Amino acid sequence: xxxxxxxxxxxSFGAPLISxxxxxxxxxPGDRPDSYASGVTVRSSRMHAGPDASYPAVRNFxxxxxxxxxxxxxxxxxCDVGYGxxxxxxxxxxxxxxxxxxxxxxxxxxxxxxxxxxSFNMGRYWDDHYRERSFYNDRYSWEQRYFDGxxxxxxxxxDRSYWGNRTVLAYTMRRVxxxxxPDYDYPTLxxxxxxxxxxxxxxxxxxxxxxxxxxxxxGWVPASDLSAxxxxxxQGFGSIAPYxxxxxxPFLFDDYWNDHYRGRPxxxxxxxxxxxxxxxxxxxxxxxxxxxxxxxxxxxELNRQRDEQNRLxxxxxxxxxERARQLKQNRQNAQQNRQQLLQxxxxxxxxxxxxxxxxxxxxxxxxxxxxxxAATPDDGAVAPN
Numbered sequence: 001x002x003x004x005x006x007x008x009x010x011x012s013f014g015a016p017l018i019s020x021x022x023x024x025x026x027x028x029p030g031d032r033p034d035s036y037a038s039g040v041t042v043r044s045s046r047m048h049a050g051p052d053a054s055y056p057a058v059r060n061f062x063x064x065x066x067x068x069x070x071x072x073x074x075x076x077x078x079c080d081v082g083y084g085x086x087x088x089x090x091x092x093x094x095x096x097x098x099x100x101x102x103x104x105x106x107x108x109x110x111x112x113x114x115x116x117x118x119s120f121n122m123g124r125y126w127d128d129h130y131r132e133r134s135f136y137n138d139r140y141s142w143e144q145r146y147f148d149g150x151x152x153x154x155x156x157x158x159d160r161s162y163w164g165n166r167t168v169l170a171y172t173m174r175r176v177x178x179x180x181x182p183d184y185d186y187p188t189l190x191x192x193x194x195x196x197x198x199x200x201x202x203x204x205x206x207x208x209x210x211x212x213x214x215x216x217x218x219g220w221v222p223a224s225d226l227s228a229x230x231x232x233x234x235q236g237f238g239s240i241a242p243y244x245x246x247x248x249x250p251f252l253f254d255d256y257w258n259d260h261y262r263g264r265p266x267x268x269x270x271x272x273x274x275x276x277x278x279x280x281x282x283x284x285x286x287x288x289x290x291x292x293x294x295x296x297x298x299x300x301e302l303n304r305q306r307d308e309q310n311r312l313x314x315x316x317x318x319x320x321x322e323r324a325r326q327l328k329q330n331r332q333n334a335q336q337n338r339q340q341l342l343q344x345x346x347x348x349x350x351x352x353x354x355x356x357x358x359x360x361x362x363x364x365x366x367x368x369x370x371x372x373x374a375a376t377p378d379d380g381a382v383a384p385n
Contacts (some may be wrong), residue, residue, distance in 0.1 A: 012088050036068035037113045039081065039095045047088035049130060050146070051120050051154065052077035056135040058088040069095065069106060071118035076107045077151040080118050089120070089130045119155020122146040123162020139163060144242040147205055161247025167199040168244045170212070170237055171227040178219035180261060182209035182251050183280065186273070188267040191217045200237075202249035205284045207241050218260045220251075250286020253277040282290070318378055 041061045048055040051073055061067075067090070070078040078089045092107040099109050106115070130136045143161060150157050174194050179186040180206055186189060192198065192214050203210040203223060210223050226237035230243060241297065253274060261267045279302055281288055 019355070029103050036070045036082065037097065037115050038316075039067050039069040039079075039097050041065045041067065041094060041104070042096045042103075042105075043094055045090060045094035047081065047083070047086060047090050049088055049126065049133075049135065049142075050122060051089045052149065053091075054149070055089070055142070056133070057131075059083070059086050061090075068094070069097075069115055071116045072106070072110055073120070073153040074117050074155070075155065079106060079110075079115070100248050119140075121155065121158065121162070123158070139241075140244070140246065141242050144248060144318070161202060161249065163247055167201050167243075168228060168246050170198050170200045170210075170228045171234070172196045172198065172221075173225055173227050173236075176221050176225040178212070178214060178217060178221055180219055180257070180266065180273075181253070181277070182220045182266075182285065185276065185280065187264075188218070189217050189264075190214070194299075198226070199240075200228075200246060202247040203241055204251065205248050205286075207238050208284075209251075210237070210241070211251075252286060283345075 002286060023096050041063055041064050045061045046053075047058040049058055049063065061083070069081040070080045070082060072092060076092055079092050079095060081088065081090050081095070092110070093105060095106040096103045097106055097109060097113060098104075099112065104114075108201040123139075126136060126139055126142075135142070140163060143163060147157075172192050172194055176192050178189040178192055180189060196214060198214045198221070201211045201213070207223050209220050212219065212221055212226075221236040223241060224236070228237055228240060229235075230240045230244065257267065257270060257273075266273070
């Protein structure tokens, strides 16, 4: 009997711990758990559609409202919360929870409460929660901001656009070569005439090169050579591409060449172009190339040489900027001195003119004879005829 009572007592104490709606371990990045911890807003705050105050506002909160905390970023700065039908991200310092009779900030006691670590994958998150929201129509431009403002605490960075499977019709602004990669070093596929219509599948993260097809060919062209219709007029592609619904695409050499260039003559030199891809890799191309162990030392030396070259170029640019600044300052000083000299010359000429005028006035006074005084007859005398 005593054993039964003791077991029941332990079960009653352990039940709240077992039923607590929180995690017992860290969630894998990208998980969207159904469990949650209870939180409360500590001040007037706002729920956003992403873990940054620049994302669209979902709703406002007054202090003291209960919310469900589904998880937080790895640095505990923002948390994924729910309130009724609404779901979004809130600044963790705007949230608190009750623990051992006291109300503590979520960012302080998140680990104790078992609140897991979540990543922020914008495409999946917005598709799950914001399809009916008005800002969902601008998801392509918001996705570009997501890539531009990416932070490590958001979790693994996607290699490609979540909504990047659509195409946009564009027009060539001049004759342009289509190339087998997003650089002028890559083999040419064909020349596209001015005014030709091409389908654009997406662009690199900096919107300088775009992946297009023309007739039966697929390749890369500079965005500066493209235009598209936007808001009733045709505009340069680079400035409007983020707002056309295009996705951000990576350039993954192996996948791209295997998909599109197996029958091309330059595909026989694939190994050489693959080395070129590794040596000239740019972060805007997406996930970096895998480097064989035998090439690591060579790659490190190439990186060192590239860094040294970049340093020298930066130094030359700074020196050129300094010379240009000094020349501009010298021109400004010379112009100022010239203005001062002209001002002094004008003042001197005005003084000389005034002096000559005064001298003429004095000369006229000296040449003018004194006027004769009229004779005044004495009293009673008759003036002669």
